[in-house]
Structure formats: structure tokens, C-alpha cells
Amino acid sequence: MKIKFEKKSTKPSKMSIFISSLISVLIALIFLGFIILSLGDDPFEAYWQLVSWAMGTVPGLIQSLVSMMPLLFTSLGVLIAFKMKLWNIGAEGQFQMGAFAATWGALYLFPNIHNPWVMIPLLMILGAAFGAFWGFLPGIMRAYLGVNEILSTLMLNYVAIYWVNYLTYGPWKGAGSYNFPITAKFPQSAILPQYGSGGLNFGIIISIIMAFFVLYLVKYTKFGFHLEIAGDNLRAGEYAGINVKKLIILAMVIGGAISGIGGMAEMSGVLFRLQPNFSPGYGYTAVIIAWLARLDPIATIVVSFFFGALLVGSQQLQLFMQIPSSLINAFNGILLFSLLASEVFMRYRIRVVRS
Amino acid sequence: MKGKILLAILLAGIFTLSLASPLKIAFIFVGPINDNGWTQAHYDGGVLAIQKAFGNQVQIKYIENVPEGSQSLSVLRALASQGYKLIYATSFGYMDQVIEAAKEFPNTIFEMCSGYATSTNLGEYFGAMEQARYLSGLIAGAMTKTNKIGYVAAYPTPEVVRGIDAFTLGVRSVNPYATVHVVWTYTWYDPPTEKEAALSLINAGCDVLAQHQDSPATIQAAEEKGVYAIGYDSPNMGQFGPHAYLTAPVWNWAAFYVPNVKSVLDGTWKPTFYYGNMADGLVELAPMSNLVPPQVQKLVNAMENEIKSGNFDPFEGPIYDQSGKLMIPAGQRATLDQLLSIQWFVQGVIGSIKK
Numbered sequence: 001m002k003i004k005f006e007k008k009s010t011k012p013s014k015m016s017i018f019i020s021s022l023i024s025v026l027i028a029l030i031f032l033g034f035i036i037l038s039l040g041d042d043p044f045e046a047y048w049q050l051v052s053w054a055m056g057t058v059p060g061l062i063q064s065l066v067s068m069m070p071l072l073f074t075s076l077g078v079l080i081a082f083k084m085k086l087w088n089i090g091a092e093g094q095f096q097m098g099a100f101a102a103t104w105g106a107l108y109l110f111p112n113i114h115n116p117w118v119m120i121p122l123l124m125i126l127g128a129a130f131g132a133f134w135g136f137l138p139g140i141m142r143a144y145l146g147v148n149e150i151l152s153t154l155m156l157n158y159v160a161i162y163w164v165n166y167l168t169y170g171p172w173k174g175a176g177s178y179n180f181p182i183t184a185k186f187p188q189s190a191i192l193p194q195y196g197s198g199g200l201n202f203g204i205i206i207s208i209i210m211a212f213f214v215l216y217l218v219k220y221t222k223f224g225f226h227l228e229i230a231g232d233n234l235r236a237g238e239y240a241g242i243n244v245k246k247l248i249i250l251a252m253v254i255g256g257a258i259s260g261i262g263g264m265a266e267m268s269g270v271l272f273r274l275q276p277n278f279s280p281g282y283g284y285t286a287v288i289i290a291w292l293a294r295l296d297p298i299a300t301i302v303v304s305f306f307f308g309a310l311l312v313g314s315q316q317l318q319l320f321m322q323i324p325s326s327l328i329n330a331f332n333g334i335l336l337f338s339l340l341a342s343e344v345f346m347r348y349r350i351r352v353v354r355s
Numbered sequence: 356m357k358g359k360i361l362l363a364i365l366l367a368g369i370f371t372l373s374l375a376s377p378l379k380i381a382f383i384f385v386g387p388i389n390d391n392g393w394t395q396a397h398y399d400g401g402v403l404a405i406q407k408a409f410g411n412q413v414q415i416k417y418i419e420n421v422p423e424g425s426q427s428l429s430v431l432r433a434l435a436s437q438g439y440k441l442i443y444a445t446s447f448g449y450m451d452q453v454i455e456a457a458k459e460f461p462n463t464i465f466e467m468c469s470g471y472a473t474s475t476n477l478g479e480y481f482g483a484m485e486q487a488r489y490l491s492g493l494i495a496g497a498m499t500k501t502n503k504i505g506y507v508a509a510y511p512t513p514e515v516v517r518g519i520d521a522f523t524l525g526v527r528s529v530n531p532y533a534t535v536h537v538v539w540t541y542t543w544y545d546p547p548t549e550k551e552a553a554l555s556l557i558n559a560g561c562d563v564l565a566q567h568q569d570s571p572a573t574i575q576a577a578e579e580k581g582v583y584a585i586g587y588d589s590p591n592m593g594q595f596g597p598h599a600y601l602t603a604p605v606w607n608w609a610a611f612y613v614p615n616v617k618s619v620l621d622g623t624w625k626p627t628f629y630y631g632n633m634a635d636g637l638v639e640l641a642p643m644s645n646l647v648p649p650q651v652q653k654l655v656n657a658m659e660n661e662i663k664s665g666n667f668d669p670f671e672g673p674i675y676d677q678s679g680k681l682m683i684p685a686g687q688r689a690t691l692d693q694l695l696s697i698q699w700f701v702q703g704v705i706g707s708i709k710k
Contacts, residue, residue, distance in 0.1 A: 059436060063429040165541060169510055170709040178471050178696040179513045180447060197459050199428065270425045277448060278424040315430045318418045319437075324387075326420055 005348040012346040017294055020342040024292070028335035035330060041321050049320050050313035060312060062198035066270060068308030070095065070279065072207040073262025074286035075293070075300050076214045077131075077255040081149075082295055083218060083227040084251055085234075086142070090153025092283025093160035094134040094256040098127035098263025100164055103172070103183055103274040106190035106267070119189040123264050131260015132253045134160060139252030143245040149252070157283065165276050172274065182275040192269040203269030208301060210258060215297040217254070227251060259283065280311075288336045378620060380405065381439040382417040383430055385446035386544060392569030392588040393543070393606075394419070397445045397468070399589075400608025408613045412620060423448025431456035435463045441619050443612075444468065447512075453477065464619060469514065471695065473626050480611050483632035484514075485521035485694070486662050487604030487640045489669035490655050491585045492525020494601055494643070495533075495563040497651045498583055499526075502533040505556030507566040507573045509543045511708045513697050515567045518604075520701045521669045522565055527703045529654075536561055537706030546572040557582055563601075571595035583646065590641035603641040610636040630691060634663045670694065675702045 012020075033043035053060040074091035081088035105126045106119070113119045138152035167183075174184040192202040218224035226247055230237035238244050262282075271278055289307055293299035314328035382401055386394040402417050416439065421427050427449045434442055435456060441464045444453045450470040457465045457477040465477045473479055495504050504526060508515050523535045536559065538552040549568045553576035556564060565585040566573040571592040577584035578596035586592030586603030593600040611631055618624040631637030640659065643652050661667035670689035676682050676699045683689055689697075698708055 053433065059432060063432065066425065067429070162541075166709075169512075169541075179698050180450075180471070181510065181512060182451075198432075199425070266425070271451070273451065275424065275448060275451075277422065280422040280424070280426055311426065312429050315418070315421070315426070315433065318420075319416065319430070319433060322417075324420060 002353045004351045004353050005344070006351060008347055008349050016346060020346055021292055021294065021339070024335060024338040024342050027338045028331050031334045032327065032331045035327060036323060039323060041323060046317055046321060046323060049316045050310065053316045054309035054313040059198055060309075062196075062200055063312045064305060064309035065204055066199040066201075066308070067311045068305045069204045069207045069269065070262050070266050070282040071285055071289060071307050071311075072211065072301060072304035073265065074259045074283045075289040075304055076207075076210055076297060077135075077257075077259030077262065078283075078286050079214065079290045079293075079295050079297065079300060080218065080227070080255040080258070081135075081251045082290055083224075084231040084247065086248060086251055087150045088135065088138070088153050088252060088255055089150060089284070089287055090134060090138060090156050090256070091259045091286045092279065092281060093153070093157035094131040094259035095263040095266070095279060095283050096157075096160040096164050097130040097134045098260030099267045099274060099278065100160070100167065100263070101126040101130035101260065102190075102264035102267040103186075106186045107172075107184055111187075114187070114189050116189045116191075119187075120192065120268065123190060123268060124261055127260045127264025127267075128257040129260070131263065132257035134260070135252035135254075135256020136249065139249040142252075143248040164274060164278075168274055168276050174273070183273045186268065186272045190268055191272060192265065194269075199270060201265075201269035203265030206265060207262070210261070211297045211301045214258070214300075218297065223247075223250065259286075285311075285332060288332050288339070291336065291339050377412055377414040378409075378441060378616070379439045380413050380415045380441045380443070380616065381434045382415070382443045382445065383421045383427065383434075383449065384417060384419045385421065385423065385448065386569065387419050388417070390544065390569055391571055391591045394445070394569075395591070396589050396606040397443075397608050400606065400610070401443060401445075401612045404609035405612055405616050409616060409620070413616065421449075425452070428452035428455055431465075432459065435460035440464060441616065442466070464624060466615065471628075473628055475626060478615075478624075478626040478629065480615070480629040480631070481514075482606065482611075482630060482635075482637040484604055484606070484638050485517050485669055486633045487638045488518045488521040489525040489662070490640045490659055491565060491602055491604050492522040492527075493529050493655050493658060494647055494651055495522070495565060495583075495585060496526035496528070496530035497654070498601070498647070499530065499533055499563045501560050501562045502530065503559065503561045504533055504535045505553065505559070505561030505564040506535050506537045506706075507549055507552045507556065507564065507568055508537050508539055509567050509569075510541060511539065511698075513695055516700065516708060517694055517697050518567050519704060519706075520697065520699075523701050523703045524669050524674070527701075533703070535565075535704050535706075537700075537704060539706075540568065542568075544569040546570045549573055550576045553577065553584075554580070574600055586641070593641070593644065597644075598646075600644050601647050602643045605639050605641045607636055607639050632662075633659065634665070676700060677702060677704060 036043045036046045054064045074095050077091045078088050102123045105123045138149045141147035141152055142149040168181040172183045173179055174182050194201050226242045289303045293303040317323045384394045388398040402415050421430050443466045445468045447469040453465050453467045454472050457474055467479050469481050470479055526533050540548050540552045542548055549572035553573040557580045563583045564573050564577050566587050574584045574592055574596035577599035583601050584599045585601050592603055668688045672683035672687045673685040674683040
């Protein structure tokens with residue numbers, strides 16, 4: 001007896017995609033419930049804790065939005081490459097490089113710029129440039145040397161994280177901070193507009209605008225059209241006259257730039273200084289978000305918000321039930337697993353063949 | 356006058372209210388409570404000791420594995436808005452977020468470990484671990500045969516540098532020929548990396564190892580290779596190397612937490628920079644194992660009494676840095692500010708701090 005996977009001739013319908021995503025989330029939630037049960041706690045109370053504060057109260061909603069921002073930027077960043085089946089999992093590193101570049105600009109390059117209207121765009125360009133560079137490296141290696149981008153993007157994440165560590169523990173150690181590993185605080189001109197004291201900032205708005213920009217990019221431009229074709233079949237794309245090498249590099253560079261702007265926004269909008277461990281792995285969660293949103297930029301906004309709320313909710317889980325918040329990583333893992341599995345079931349027919 | 360009376364009534368009201376309901380205390384921890392190290396020391400000396408001392412006068416909640424950076428702010432906000440009146444943050448990486456939360460919740464008391472910022476409702480606490488480090492240095496200096504002592508160190512923060520310096524001063528006071536070799540691991544807690552670092556020191560000829568790490572990996576490496584080792588944080592580390600373990604400089608946080616909670620309950624709390632020491636009982640040298648010869652134990656005990664009585668301080672001049680420059684003149688002691696920001700090694704240390 002053999003199990004055979006046969007490719008279905010028709011593409012899955014929008015409805016079936018939506019339902020399968022829903023089922024994936026359900027499966028992950030049920031798994032989570034069993035883990036919580038095995039810890040001796042009530043899973044339904046846990047579900048309630050997970051959503052009630054984060055989505056049901058004003059301060060909770062604000063925190064969820066603040067957590068959404070870096071997730072949305074990095075998800076949009078990986079989404080573009082995913083469109084052409086390029087597995088860019090380097091959003092974390094691109095995000096960190098963007099944060100590094102913004103700090104460099106705010107504290108060292110432009111100490112004499114006091115006008116935020118000049119400073120903020122400069123920092124954004126700088127963040128985008130370094131994020132883009134961190135995407136360009138694996139892009140060019142993939143295009144011309146055939147280096148697997150999964151490995152190179154993953155490895156470059158560590159390079160970026162250690163680079164930030166080196167700077168914050170070394171030459172950028174903040175003046176007046178007792179030699180602690182943090183940089184000095186950003187000057188007022190480098191800080192994005194803040195609304196109230198809850199952490200709401202202009203970066204959140206930029207991230208949503210960015211989602212619409214990416215929508216425009218993938219839906220209404222030649223670049224997006226080429227991504228789509230190359231994603232269906234790389235070789236077909238080549239025959240159709242698309243410069244695939246250039247496309248690979250472009251997809252990585254644009255994705256990197258978006259994640260880099262995310263890093264800049266996290267610095268200028270939320271943290272105001274660089275310090276080690278400032279990201280709890282946003283760039284990795286982004287991979288799951290992009291998949292759950294089925295690479296749709298607008299759906300990505302909703303899913304990013306959901307994951308931002310989940311991040312906030314998981315802290316509540318710890319607060320009220322003493323359930324380790326790292327459980328949320330298990331949830332994320334199961335979710336990605338069931339998403340990928342559902343992808344297989346949707347695109348392939350499974351037949352049992354008797355031999 | 357009227358205003359004052361009103362205020363008095365109001366205060367009395369608050370006071371009776373606070374008598375009626377238990378004081379809600381929260382801890383946020385950077386690691387798990389069973390790490391055999393830093394977090395466990397805060398859990399034992401904090402959560403457990405406070406519970407034991409105050410029973411149902413207090414209600415304690417703790418949260419493990421809280422990431423540093425913006426996520427910690429949402430945890431602090433959630434705790435404060437849920438009526439926690441006394442919040443302990445036990446890692447330096449939370450500092451910006453604690454400052455922010457203290458501004459937002461002026462009626463909540465925040466206490467932050469190992470940082471440096473204080474305000475009307477934010478206190479700091481830390482301790483003179485250098486005193487116990489010095490004593491452990493005496494033992495290492497007396498017991499080395501190769502005159503090479505290894506030190507597995509996490510990050511070149513002032514806290515770690517201070518410890519290495521104090522340790523080396525201890526070593527050199529009994530053995531002017533010995534040198535202390537430093538390896539940076541760039542992690543607080545990563546057992547495989549710590550073990551690699553320890554093994555590299557043993558291979559280089561070090562026959563006594565000390566550490567500023569939160570796992571017992573160094574002791575395990577020493578046990579395997581048949582050399583001596585000094586632990587850190589918690590006496591629990593001894594069980595990982597019965598033939599290697601000599602002693603450990605350890606924290607007894609109960610010496611801070613219990614009086615601190617009492618002052619909050621009494622209404623006498625003030626925001627201070629608490630820097631506890633061996634005389635307070637905050638810093639201790641764990642009982643020495645049988646491997647330490649009796650005459651060395653006698654010396655260490657005598658020096659401990661000198662330190663406790665204030666007759667002696669490890670950072671008493673003349674102290675020279677690695678290059679031979681006089682840093683602390685004869686007859687003077689290092690000031691607290693100097694100690695908190697120290698970024699130079701004393702003579703006898705082989706290793707460097709990136710500037």
C-alpha cells in the first residue's frame with residue numbers, strides 16, 4: 001500500500017482557504033487547551049484570560065496595537081518574498097538592522113538636526129536602507145550562487161543580533177547610564193508623535209499605510225504580477241521573459257526595507273533607545289502571520305493585531321494563572337504546522353494506492 | 356489648614372482601607388524561578404520569604420520569563436492597573452519601562468533591581484557582591500597550583516567587571532603571582548556556551564574557576580576535568596560538582612525584601628538607592644566545602660569579620676589598573692558611583708573590556 005499525493009487541477013477557493021485557516025487556529029487552540037489541562041489548569045479560563053484584557057479593555061487594546069506594529073511591519077516584509085516562494089525568514093535580522101540604523105542616525109549621524117520633519121524621514125530612509133541591505137545579501141547569494149535563502153537569512157539574523165549586542169555592550173554604551181548596555185535616549189526630534197501615555201504612536205499608522213502600499217505593490221504593479229507568476233512556477237516565469245535573478249533580489253530588498261522601517265518605528269515610536277533583547281522574536285512570528293493571512297496584505301493587518309493581542313494576552317495568562325508565557329511559542333508552532341498541513345490538503349488530493 | 360485636615364482624613368481613610376485588604380505585591384522575573392541562579396535567588400528571598408514573614412497581610416503574584424524591552428511595559432501596566440501596589444522588577448533591562456510605568460501610576464510603588472534611576476515612587480536595590488567576590492578570591496588564590504585562575508563572565512557590564520576586580524584583588528592579596536583569565540560568553544544563561552568557556556580555561560592551564568553566570572555549567576566542567584570551581588547566585592550550585600565546588604558568593608535577597616515590604620506596610624517607605632552588603636546579610640559567602648583547607652577557611656572567616664565591621668573594604672587604595680595607572684589612591688575607598696560605573700580591570704586580570 002502506498003500513499004500518493006496528486007496535485008489538484010483547480011486552485012482552492014477563497015472560502016476553503018478561509019475555513020482551513022480557521023480550522024488551523026482551532027486545532028492550535030485545542031492543543032493549547034490540552035497542554036494547559038496537563039498543567040492542571042482550566043483551559044477555558046485560559047482562553048478567557050488570553051482575550052479578555054487584550055481585546056476587551058481600552059488599555060489592553062492599546063497594548064495590542066503597540067505589539068501589532070513590529071509584527072505588521074515584519075510580516076509585510078516576509079510576505080513579498082513568500083509571494084514568489086522565496087523563504088525569507090530574515091525579518092528578525094532586518095528589523096534589528098533597521099533599529100540599529102535608526103539609532104545610529106538619531107544619536108551619532110545627525111546630532112545637529114533638531115527638526116523632526118527632517119529627522120524622522122532621514123531615520124526612516126536609513127532604517128529602510130540597512131534592512132534592505134540585510135535582504136540584499138541573501139538575495140544576491142540566492143540569485144547568482146544558488147545559496148539557499150532559508151539558511152542565509154536565518155544566519156544573518158544572528159549576525160544582526162550580535163551586532164546590536166556588540167554595539168550596546170561596547171562602543172554605544174550610553175553616556176550617563178553607569179556603563180549599562182543601553183544607548184543614550186533618542187533626542188526629541190527623533191521620536192515619533194505619541195498619543196496619550198499608553199504607547200500609541202504614529203508608527204502604528206505608518207504600519208497600516210505600509211500594508212496598503214504592499215497591497216498596491218503586489219496587486220497593481222508589474223513587479224507584483226511578476227512575483228505571482230514566478231511564485232506559481234519559477235521556470236515558467238523565466239520563459240515568460242521575467243528576469244528572475246533581478247526579481248529575487250528586488251523581492252528580498254523591498255521586504256528587507258519594510259522590516260527595517262519596522263525596526264526604526266520600534267525605536268522612534270516605542271523604545272527610544274537601543275538595548276539588547278529588545279525584540280522577543282517579532283521577525284519569527286511574522287512568518288506565521290504572513291501564512292495565516294495567506295499572503296494578503298490587508299488580512300495581514302488583522303492577523304498581526306490578533307498576534308499582538310495574543311502576545312499581550314499570554315502575559316495575562318502568566319499573571320492570573322501562572323502559566324508560562326512561553327506556551328504561546330508552542331501555540332505558534334502548532335499553528336504554523338497545521339497551516340502548512342492544510343496547505344498540502346488543499347492543493348493535493350491524497351490517494352491510497354494498492355500495489 | 357482645612358486642606359491639611361482633609362488630607363489627614365483622606366490619608367487615614369486610605370490607611371484603614373489598606374489595613375482591611377492585603378497589600379498586593381508583584382514580581383517580574385527575567386528567567387524561570389527554578390534556574391538555580393539569579394531568578395531563583397529572588398524567588399526564594401522574595402516571594403517565599405515575604406509570604407513567610409507577612410502571611411495574609413500580603414498577596415503575592417510573580418511572573419516568570421518576562422522579556423526585556425517594550426513587552427515588559429505592558430506587564431507592568433497590567434499589574435499596576437489591577438491594583439498591585441508594590442511591584443519588584445528584577446532585571447536591569449526593564450529600567451526604561453519601570454520609569455515609564457512609575458510615571459503613569461504614581462500611587463504604585465516600584466522597586467527595581469540593579470538599575471540606577473529613582474523617582475518619588477521608584478526605588479532601586481542592589482548589593483555589594485564585590486565583598487563576597489573578594490573573599491572567594493582569597494580561596495582561589497590560596498588553592499591554585501598553576502597560578503592561573505579562570506573566570507567565566509557574562510557581559511562586560513559594571514556589575515560583572517566589579518566582581519572580577521574584587522575577586523582578583525582577593526586572589527592577589529594572598530598570591531601576588533597568580534593571574535585571573537577572563538572569558539566572555541555574552542550570555543547570562545546558556546549552559547553549553549558556559550561549559551565551552553570553562554573547558555577552554557581549563558585547557559589553558561587554569562586550575563580554579565570562578566564565574567559570573569546563572570547556570571552551574573562551569574562547576575560541571577570543573578568536576579569533569581578535576582579542577583576546583585566557585586559558584587555564584589545560589590548555594591544549590593554545589594550539588595553539581597562535589598569534587599570541584601569550593602564555595603559561592605550568593606545573594607540573600609530576603610535581607611532586602613522583608614524590611615522593604617514592612618516599610619510599605621507601615622507607610623514609612625521612601626524611594627532610596629539601597630546598596631546592601633555582607634553586614635546587612637544581603638550578600639553572603641556560601642558555606643565553604645571540605646575541599647577548602649582549614650587554615651584558608653580561618654583566613655576567610657577573619658576577613659569576613661573585617662569586612663562586616665567596616666574595617667576593611669576590597670576597593671581600598673592603592674589600586675592600579677592593568678596598565679599600572681593608579682586608580683584609587685592609598686587610604687581612599689572607591690565611591691559608590693565609581694563602583695556602579697566601573698569599566699577597568701585591576702592588575703592581575705588577563706582580559707579586556709571593549710571600549
